[in-house]
Amino acid sequence: MSVPLSQMWTVARYVVTQKLRGTKRYPLVLMLEPLFRCNLACAGCGKIQYPGHILRKHLTVAQCLRAVDECGAPLVSIPGGEPLMYPEIGPLVRELVARKKYVYLCTNAILLKEKLEANLFTPSKYLTFSVHMDGLREEHDEAVCRDGVYDQAVEGIREALHRGFRVTTNTTLFDGADAPRVRQFFDAMMDLGVEGMMVSPGYSYSKAPDQEHFLRRRRAHDLFSAMLSNPKKRWRFNQSPLFLQFLMGKRDFECTPWGNPTYNVFGWQRPCYLLQEGYAETFQELIETTRWERYGRRSGNDKCRDCMVHCGYEATAVDHTFSSWRGMRDTVVATVSGKL
Amino acid sequence: MSGGDASLEGWQPRVGEDASLAEVVEQAFDYRGDVTVVRTDGSELVGYLFNRDRDVAEPFVQMFDHAGGGPHHIRYADIRTIRFTGKDTAAGNSYAAWLTRKAATKAADSGSRA
Numbered sequence: 415m416s417v418p419l420s421q422m423w424t425v426a427r428y429v430v431t432q433k434l435r436g437t438k439r440y441p442l443v444l445m446l447e448p449l450f451r452c453n454l455a456c457a458g459c460g461k462i463q464y465p466g467h468i469l470r471k472h473l474t475v476a477q478c479l480r481a482v483d484e485c486g487a488p489l490v491s492i493p494g495g496e497p498l499m500y501p502e503i504g505p506l507v508r509e510l511v512a513r514k515k516y517v518y519l520c521t522n523a524i525l526l527k528e529k530l531e532a533n534l535f536t537p538s539k540y541l542t543f544s545v546h547m548d549g550l551r552e553e554h555d556e557a558v559c560r561d562g563v564y565d566q567a568v569e570g571i572r573e574a575l576h577r578g579f580r581v582t583t584n585t586t587l588f589d590g591a592d593a594p595r596v597r598q599f600f601d602a603m604m605d606l607g608v609e610g611m612m613v614s615p616g617y618s619y620s621k622a623p624d625q626e627h628f629l630r631r632r633r634a635h636d637l638f639s640a641m642l643s644n645p646k647k648r649w650r651f652n653q654s655p656l657f658l659q660f661l662m663g664k665r666d667f668e669c670t671p672w673g674n675p676t677y678n679v680f681g682w683q684r685p686c687y688l689l690q691e692g693y694a695e696t697f698q699e700l701i702e703t704t705r706w707e708r709y710g711r712r713s714g715n716d717k718c719r720d721c722m723v724h725c726g727y728e729a730t731a732v733d734h735t736f737s738s739w740r741g742m743r744d745t746v747v748a749t750v751s752g753k754l
Numbered sequence: 755m756s757g758g759d760a761s762l763e764g765w766q767p768r769v770g771e772d773a774s775l776a777e778v779v780e781q782a783f784d785y786r787g788d789v790t791v792v793r794t795d796g797s798e799l800v801g802y803l804f805n806r807d808r809d810v811a812e813p814f815v816q817m818f819d820h821a822g823g824g825p826h827h828i829r830y831a832d833i834r835t836i837r838f839t840g841k842d843t844a845a846g847n848s849y850a851a852w853l854t855r856k857a858a859t860k861a862a863d864s865g866s867r868a
Contacts, residue, residue, distance in 0.1 A: 463786045463843040693805045
């Protein structure tokens with residue numbers, strides 16, 4: 415695994431503190447969406463399907479920071495929309511780094527080289543560019559519905575690495591993904607020199623237009639087993655090894671929808687990053703008034719039945735690590751041995 | 755609406771006849787386009803309905819109007835009906851449609867080279 419020690423320590427200290435306090439529901443990663451606007455129109459993305467006046471809206475830096483403070487999570491992921499189109503992205507990242515939040519700026523990297531050349535960002539252990547890469551050139555360009563984007567992303571990654579930034583990749587795998595090709599893709603990303611990779615199956619959420627194309631749970635286990643059963647030593651993943659074992663069907667976890675709370679121009683999204691069942695005005699209201707028992711696989715909710723996405727289950731895996739000596743031991747063994 | 759569903763674009767439900775107010779609000783909440791909320795006093799508000807809560811003492815909806823203002827807070831009790839007047843931005847944007855378009859483009863390219 416490739417997460418730096420300082421980041422591991424920060425997360426460990428935070429989770430242990432929550433457990434000692436007896437906090438039943440605590441956030442791990444704030445999903446901060448300052449805008450929905452994007453320079454791509456991927457067919458699998460329900461985030462951009464809004465009228466123009468909604469797409470033109472964005473949060474202010476003050477609104478973003480208030481959400482960060484309210485939530486208190488040690489990690490802040492900035493997806494969207496395309497966050498590099500957010501006019502205040504430089505000041506926002508500076509403020510978050512000053513607060514010692516570990517920031518994952520999730521980008522398609524089309525604008526990355528341009529923004530780096532404009533010196534919008536400064537390298538820091540707190541800042542990681544998490545570049546959306548859904549596979550090798552053919553698969554990625556097809557997933558984002560535009561030819562040439564893979565090459566642009568690779569160019570952005572090279573520039574960021576050259577300038578000393580932390581760079582990871584974030585890959586969503588759709589139905590029909592080919593395990594040997596994905597393994598080649600892992601090799602290609604390691605050759606590029608990224609710090610680590612994140613993988614997750616896609617999700618069939620009701621507002622996604624191609625739900626029939628997303629992975630179902632069982633097929634997902636088969637795919638991830640074929641991909642990860644014999645991992646190469648050089649592959650590094652920027653996520654919990656227990657989550658990867660869950661994807662392979664080796665562990666049975668339940669969703670932790672409050673683990674990655676989402677804040678955007680509509681407010682605090684209930685119940686999670688993918689489902690939009692309403693909005694709360696404050697983080698406290700979100701935690702206290704959301705009917706959490708209605709969500710997760712065991713709830714019987716059809717919308718949750720096949721979901722294995724990292725925004726719901728990575729927090730479960732991290733919580734499991736710190737819930738027992740066995741969880742800690744399993745995590746350490748997988749991390750040190752590299753075996754999943 | 756998901757890509758495979760029929761769009762509600764243009765729907766002008768009669769509350770109490772076509773559907774209950776709660777059902778119409780749910781459809782409007784799920785709709786990916788602007789709607790027109792007709793209040794009981796006859797006034798109208800055009801915009802995006804992004805939130806609703808009927809589990810509170812006074813059920814309400816929240817909207818951003820099409821000029822960018824809001825959020826506007828409207829009680830269910832003050833709504834006569836909701837018309838689905840804006841373009842459904844989710845309609846016709848399926849992954850399958852993209853693959854079909856891509857295949858057609860490739861076929862046209864290879865045809866023009868032949």
